[in-house]
Amino acid sequence: MKKSHEDAFSLIEDVYKEHYLYLKRFLLKITSDEKLIEDVIQEVFSKMLLNPEKILEVKYIRSWLMVSTRNLLIDHFRKKSRTY
Numbered sequence: 600m601k602k603s604h605e606d607a608f609s610l611i612e613d614v615y616k617e618h619y620l621y622l623k624r625f626l627l628k629i630t631s632d633e634k635l636i637e638d639v640i641q642e643v644f645s646k647m648l649l650n651p652e653k654i655l656e657v658k659y660i661r662s663w664l665m666v667s668t669r670n671l672l673i674d675h676f677r678k679k680s681r682t683y
Contacts, residue, residue: 607651639671
């Protein structure tokens, strides 16, 4: 159990290094708000750190990241629209 936990954290670090710029460019196509982009990416990886073993079950990491990132951005826009 402990070994898989450490493996998961190591994988998350590798995923961050490998896919950060890709996610940033992906989000730049949707919004030009740099601060929001950074917040969304940070939130995606923060959620991964809360449940690190889940990343070991993901088969297509880039696709999973894109869907997660897009969904978090949509959630942000929905919350923002409710406050006005």
